[in-house]
Amino acid sequence: MTTKHFKDQIIDLDDLDSSFPKEVIQRSGVNLNTCLHCLSCAGGCEFSNNMDFLPNQMIRMVQLGLKNKALSCSGIWFCVGCNTCSIQCPMGIDISTITDVLCQIALEKGIVVAEPHILKFHEEVLNSIKRYGRTHKLEIMFRYKLYKKDWFSDMGVGFKMLTKRKLDILPSKISEPEEIKKFFQKNRMDNYAGQ
């Protein structure tokens, strides 16, 4: 955490949306109003140093109805759902479910995503599942690199993984990938195909 956070924490009253806390609580099923802001979550999180706002600060933004700020912060994308924060929370708040719901609302509302690379990775994983019913790591990595137009970083790691056969060349597929494609259509995710 650096001092820049404090400057960013000035509350702009024009940005308030009083229905936002209710929306997040309803969708997540998590009562985030019990948060004590004790920072246990941030202390346990391996990635809180890399977030623009700490987990309890994200909760605070939701409590106050700072919708745009909450939806455009990087922390919601950094959260990998390891649940460490939740088990360290004295009030048992399921924080990773909140960050997931914030990611989902951000995508639905077309908010500019703070961590586009992380989102792109998720999209490539889903593309792979849609194509094969299972993830094909080599293709996910290849397509992610194609998007980043960055062929040289991580070359050593990629080469080592290939020589140690940690990345299968061919995908493992299910017999009827059409079944899986229907799930994507049903959940309005078909636009992720073949991007």
Place this chain on the structure above:
Amino acid sequence: MPASKKIDLSYFPGCSLSTSAHENNLSLIEFSRKIGFNLIEIEDWNCCGSSSAHSINPGLAMDLIARNLFMAPSDRPLLVACPNCILRLRETHQHLANDETKRREYENLWNRPFNRNLKIIHFFEILEDIDLLTFSKNRLPGLQGLKFVPYYGCMLARPFTLRHEKNYHDIMEKALSSLGAISLSWPYKSRCCGTFLSVAKPDIITKVINKLVQGAVETGAECIITACAMCHLNLEVRCTLKNSIPTIHFSEILSLALGESEHHSWFQRHLVDPRPMLEAKGLI
């Protein structure tokens, strides 16, 4: 070795084990067979959606997981090897047990009843109440003197909805100590490895992983034992330390400890080959 009849279990390997961590998959199947369990892969299983579907589209995640739940044979427990997949499978199973509308929807889709009593067990659970020494060659501890640190990653922390379910504290320490290995304590046994951030944020994950591995080296451990294929991959590919130590899958070391195993084909897939260390200790 007791020559009793093997118990059949359905098996959900998940993408990591079946497409990249083959050595984890093969050693798990071999070890299970050695202690009397026959793992039968669910025919045509699909990806659980991983963190990606879970974060972005929970409806899609539920459809993907439900397909697996409805394909699992009803007459035997379902064993899951991946700590992430099992959380997703259990959460959805619990959700469907309590949500009649959703349950009906899937029952109509798959044209078969929802198996409310399906037992979804983690690989660790078949180790409970088993004396591993009875399965080892001449009942000798096969890991005598091996100093290790256990790495659970995030698998000891569970989502809030599963807070009342069984937990796995100390299973690796107990199992390996019973086979003669020496468990060392370190501060990082349940720190998150960063999972998928390894791709999008390699610099951040390299720092996290180097801290973990350095911590393990400082305890005097000869290896890190992992219970998750994702953790194993991140520990191997993101560590940039010169003095790194091998990372070994729990299933590999268990199978090796019980004698006669295919370990050479597994260990040659490791970035840090554990064989020189194991040879020096006289364990292979």
